[in-house]
Amino acid sequence: MESQPQRGKLKIFLGYADGVGKTYAMLEAARRRKAEGVDVVAAWLKVDKGTETEALAAGLESIPPRRVEADQPDEEMDLEAVLNRKPQLALVDDLAHRNAPGSRHARRYQDVLELLEAGVNVYTTMNVQHLESLTDVVRQITGQEVEETVPDGVVDEADELEMVDLPPEELLERLQRGGLGEAADHISARIGELAALRQMALRETAERVDNDMRDFMATRSIHGPWAAAERVMVCISAHPIGDRLIRSGRRLAEALRAEWFVVFVETPRHLQMPPGERAMLLRYLRIAEEMGAQPITLTGESVVEALVEFARQQNITRIIIGKPRRSRWLELVRGSRVDRLLERCGSTDVFVISDELPPPQPGWWRGVRFRAPVRHYFYSLGIAILVTLVSLWLQRWFEPTHLVMLFLGGIVISGAYLGRGPGVVSALVSGAAFVSLLDHPAPLLTPRDLRHLVTLGGMMAAGLFAGTLTGWLRAQVRAARQREIQTSALSALSRDLTTAIHLDEMLKAVLHHVSQIFHCQAALLLPEVGQLKVR
Template sequence: MFQPGGGEWSTQQQAFERVAGPQIHVAFHASHARERTRCSRGRGIRVPPGIAERRQDRVKKLASEGMERGRLRIYVGYAPGVGKTFAMLDEARRRRARGTDVVLAAVDTHGRQEVSAQTRGLEVASRRSDADGTPTEEMDVDAVLARRPEVAVVDELAHTNAAGSRNGHRWQDVEELLAAGIDVVSTVNIHHLESLHDVIEGITGEAPADTVPDALVRDADQLELVDMTPQALQRRLAHGNVFPPERMDAALARTFRVENLARLRELSLVWMADRVDEELRAGPSPARGSEPATARERILVAVQGRPEDEPVVRRAARMAARRGGELIAVHVIPGAGRDDAPQLEPVRELVRQVGGRFEEVVGARVPDAILELARTEGITQVVVGAGRRSRFRGFFGRSVVLDVIRGSGPIDVHVISHEPTSQRPRVTGRVATGLSSDRQLIAAVAGAIVLVGLTTAVAALDRQMALSTIMLLYLTVVIGIAFGGGLRPAIPAAVVSALLINWFFTPPVHTWKVANPEDVVALVVFVVVAASVSILVDREARHRAEAQRRGAEAEALARLTARVAAEGDPLPELVEHARTTFGVDAVSVLRRREDGDHEGGNDSGWVREA
């Protein structure tokens, strides 16, 4: 085992060597203060309404009392069993020997005798009890806060708390301890990081159930990588030193394959190297003094509020973390329509967890709104997702991805390929029609193909079908076109259908003449009915899109109201929200003078407030 600084091995370290095998400990210490991102509740658990808000209120209250925030040290591993908990407890014993007040707030030994031996002589905090008084394995945050140790040892940062807990995840409990000025030593596996969720699923075939926001781990004051070769870890597993045999299932067996462990180990080493590189870029060097090496990257990722946005956001978050840049996600409300809010909320939550900022803007055209925000915010790179549907739309009409690339100018554009995870109703549109031009074009092309096919099939029957039946068939096609594309493709389809009926099926055939006056009336009625149905369908689409637009505005206003209410000074929040929503470079707030004294030649009676 190698530790920076050298020194002889202690008896505990030698025991650890026997238990864990050859190891490398790589320590990474944060040397500069970072602005900590407020983390919202994690994914994978339903938290009762109000719990997250109450936790944030408690954190704010503790911060407002002038307490210095505690320091966070995290032992990072690439898989269970590499020795994170042992290393964490070893540090707790060293601190205890130096006279530091240390309390074990939450430690799971997993039945390992060597790890259990490390807890002897250390104070263990009481665990939380259920309403009926039954003790649980969950950490009692109130008891730790009341005890107020100098250092709290909290194992498994990504642990999901049991139902009824004050917080959904253990990392939220740690946030409260840090806000109270208590130093925390914890552990986490690399596969629990939110930004690596899709990468881990690709390696192991299983999506991690519990995740930790990247911002919390990245902003830790100290990160230490606990490493072990995959072969040594497999030997530990075979000897029962990681999990008892009854706990091994197919999922764990697949994770602990040598090739999977090697890939997870490589991922952890690369992630830690990125953190070291990020620290070096942020800190001064003798060659350049206090100036940074390069301007900070700002990465903008466009989202639609769909499940397939998640891998795109995670990829953008990894790019931002690797470059030490800022991540901004944008959702464009396209004038007359928008995606449903329940589809957008998980994406907004994911952006918060990976340490990004979420913005919503209104724009008649999605590509223009994305590029306008990119130029306003000084974005250096734009990330957009593209699936099969995007390529299909690019063939038949305009494509958001292609338009962004064409108008990006000096801004780099990254196109991330993804497959749609579910088919959901699309509600997009323009103010003029309520239906998108792509949808109208596709409906027109599909309608033309169906009309040609219908005419060929009916003509092949050699007039074995009555004229009224033929008209009903064509009317059905026109109604289908109206539902698919609205008024614009349906009206021409109705006229073309009447002409086809006249030419092929109304005596005398293959002429524009109509011998029977009743057929003339039938053709006129056909066109009127088809046009009327098309108008009704188009009007309904307009009303639906307008209702969704108003609902989107009301929802945005409600979210802004909640954010303003949570801030002590709401004016900066209002100004910033107005600037990003309307895509302007600057916003000024003016206040009318009440004393009537107009200084500086300003006769309007208004003064600038912000």
């Protein structure tokens, strides 16, 4: 059985305009490979007569182009001849080229993909403005529509990306000298446009290098960060300090010329977030996006663990986090996320911004939230009274140490089914009833009787534990159900958009799924002749 050939490797020489020297750089690299004994063939080159590039191409084997139709002057790369020749390395100029009608493939990048599948390594060239995701930005800069594009996936899958750079001033001088044929037609390009295109090419190359570095770190299990490029992460929550954190993050990112993220971690507890806090959080994320940050919402059981994991994945070098002023009691009970983050973030720099507002006074009860309805408290009181009456009737046959299990059962039921607050109320009433009515020798609860205090403390702990654990489990179930709904909705929307052919079908699918997700009527406004019209 014939084995499948190993896929070839793709190297792209990226520039920002014609004339920067992409083809020349590709030929230089090809001649070095040929000197190393590699079988190199020029599958498609387009060079001007009498130039240095033509002299550099001399001596390389070339596959003659083919005419799509005998009576037409259009010439294209002879893909079949290249496949039959099957060199180790093929040189293919102008990756974004649109082939003439009647060719084997509509686009040249498709020819290159077939060569790669056949096991042929390919060197090719392209300008950054032909990258499909950048066409809108390029149109804003140059005022021209880019017709020949290359999908981002082709560039992302390239094994190597090399930036061919030349300052815009030198490029214009080269174009004005007229030594590059068709490139001289672009002499009217302004320095500002070329500078913007150059920045796009440099950014694309830098992002590629950064992605390669992060893939290397992940493969080698290197936690990092490696401060090859600065990245700033701002951690926010639904707290008034969020505005200061975002502004500080923007100033730091601008000073470092760094990419920055504004991150919020949604835990199961946030599913019960009050509407006012949720509105504040959405406003923070919107402000962050307007300031140039990437707003990110993470999900996880632990805020610190989610932040540390994201920082490692994105190679974050600077973290900004707020430290609200809280009472000592809350610090002791809940701990400090800032301290835990400092312990886990390793060599990443952490900037802590304190809250300007004083801690709430007085204090210990403000951090405790009982969200159960009022009727649940009456239910828990009724359960405690019922258990007490039953215990009074049974005390003639059972010892108080046996009857305490009935009280604990009532407390657990109140905490599990009614909530943490009702569980605490049930524990207080049950504990007082037990030690004052059943556990004789002391008719009343007194601080001197340590045994009664231990009993009451155990009942309180049982109520708190049952209520807290049940609330946590319910929050986990709600979070899992919400994630399932979102995943199903996205999957259904993706399926409908994939099968849709016309724009109207796509818009109808979007409106249908938005209405289902938010349980409301939805309308889509699209610009038409300078006005927004409902579709």
